[in-house]
Amino acid sequence: MELTDLYIALFLTFLKIGVFGFGGGYAMLPLIQREVVDVHKWISVSDFTDIVAISQTTPGPIAFNSATYIGYTAVTDMGFAQGYGVIGSAICTLAVSLPSLVIMTIVCAFFFRLKSNPWMQASLSVLKPAIIGLIASAALMLMNDHNFIDYKSWIIFGVVLLASLKKADPILLIVLSGVAGLFLYPA
Amino acid sequence: MSYCRIGRLGNSSITFYKPRHVFDINGGPQPSGFVFGRTADYKDIGTLKSCHTEFRLIPPVRLLIESRLAIVCIDFAICFHFYYTATMSTQKKQYWELFLVFFKIGAFTFGGGYAMIPLIRKEVVEKKLWLDDDEFMDMLAIAQSMPGPISLNTALFVGNKRLGFKGSLFSGVGIILPSFILILLIAMVFTRFKENLVIERIFKGIRPAVVALIAAPLLGLGKSAGVNLKNIWIPLSVALSVWLLKISPVYVILAAILLGIGHYLFTRQTMKK
The missing domain is CATH 1.10.287 (Helix Hairpins)
Known part of the structure; x- marks a missing residue:
């Protein structure tokens, strides 16, 4: 019974994330973090940052990656077997993609009318800048004591920020900062 | 030894069979898993020789994870692919093609969202001619303004335009499946090594970098979203x-x-x- 409750909670949470996941990618992070870390406490903040790091180095959108990962860890952390964790991650991935399926099916039916719809343009006029704000808040929410433990963290942050502005490859940057962490933090 | 023959190519055949009573190095019985074997008959001068090569597909994956479930899943996926392509009609082939194209896009595009767009365009517009350039740009605008990941929205749209609702199911599953499998494997491995001190040190370095990578594109994105002083x-x-x-x-x-x-x-x- 407990397991089904958890499955239902996971499904509803990720359904919500799918419905309000405007802007894709990083813009969905504040929503995911709020629901998964703050409200349901399925994973910790540093675990969440690790998921984002894994998403940045593996193919596929962040929304799916975090849904799959959280679905698995939330179930196995409760003490259930691996198999149930796989079902959990399938449920989360399904839930996060279900709204897209429904919406895109409707959109395909009305495609040509929607393209130049003034209502659509009107709602997007404020939503688009708002999405930039959401991405900024994603970065600000992750700038916490768990991820920035001392001055060395800030040095890594600054160097990566500069390199990224100069269009360096993000995967390379992640690998290099991992190596830097290995050397900067002695065992 | 029970086996099923999947298909025949020329004078060689590909067989999948489930080994029983096979023992691994430690002496224990092998967990079930399909062996991918190949039998080739070829004519040497005058004589008919039969050559049988057998190799396991699984060892690297098995080293990565001990989970039997994942191995069986991969085995079934491979079997299913061979079975399906051998028996299907042309209409089924179209669905399968849709699935494979988006599977490929899902498997090889890092960074998600905006990084995927050029690759999707290349496949859908240039190679397959499923959409023309104008349609693609319109579709992109729609996919970006609707909730959900952009890559999924694009896949669903192309699938739906091409083969209706059922087509969107195929393309959608195609784009989700690679990252699903990969992240599931990572989750299985990573939850075990999380307390490892070396891993923890590596991630101490990575975590601030992640924040920097989120913050860095903000300026460019802000410009393209039309953010100004007003x-x-x-x-x-x-x-x-x-x-x-x-x-x-x-x-x-x-x-x-x-x-x-x-x-x-x-x-x-x-x-x-």
């Missing part, structure tokens, strides 16, 4: 309300949509007067 209060207030006031992004998004529509209604009223 409307810079929108992203600023959104960021502050979500970050400091801890308001749920759900309400922020709803407020932004309502505000946009309200502004439109207001300007339309004043235009009429």
Whole structure:
């Protein structure tokens, strides 16, 4: 019974994330973090940052990656077997993609009318800048004591920020900062 | 030894069979898993020789994870692919093609979203000719303004345009499946090594880098979203309300949509007067 409750909670949470996941990618992070870390406490903040790091180095959108990962860890952390964790991650991935399926099916039916719809343009006029704000808040929410433990963290942050502005490859940057962490933090 | 023959190519055949009574190095019985074997008959001068090569597909994956479930899943996926391509009709082939194209896109595009767009365009517009350039740009605009990941929206749209609702199911599953499998494997491995000190040190270095990678594209994205001095209060207030006031992004998004529509209604009223 407990397991089904958890499955239902996971499904509803990720359904919500799918419905309000405007802007894709990083813009969905504040929503995911709020629901998964703050409200349901399925994973910790540093675990969440690790998921984002894994998403940045593996193919596929962040929304799916975090849904799959959280679905698995939330179930196995409760003490259930691996198999149930796989079902959990399938449920989360399904839930996060279900709204897209429904919406895109409707959109395909009305495609040509929607393209130049003034209502659509009107709602997007404020939503688009708002999405930039959401991405900024994603970065600000992750700038916490768990991820920035001392001055060395800030040095890594600054160097990566500069390199990224100069269009360096993000995967390379992640690998290099991992190596830097290995050397900067002695065992 | 029970086996099923899947297909025959020329004078060689590909067989899958389930080994029984096979023992691994430690002496224990092998967990079940399909062996991928190949039998080739070829004619040497005068004589008919039969050569049988057998190799396991699984060892690297098995080293990565001990989970029997994942191995069986991969085995079934491979068997299913061979079975399906051998028996299907042309209409089924179209669905399968749709699935494979988006599977490929899902498997090889790092960084998600915007990084995927050129690759999707290349496959869908240039190679397969499923959409022309104008249609693609329109579709992109729609996919970006709807909730959900952009890559999924694009896949669903192309699938739906091509083969209807069922087509969108195939393309959608195709784009989700690679990252699903990969992240599931990572989750299985990573949850075990999380307490490992070396891994923890590596991630201590990575975590600030992640934040920097999120923050870095903000300027460029802001420009392309049309943020200027007049409307810079929108992203600023959104960021502050979500970050400091801890308001749920759900309400922020709803407020932004309502505000946009309200502004439109207001300007339309004043235009009429």
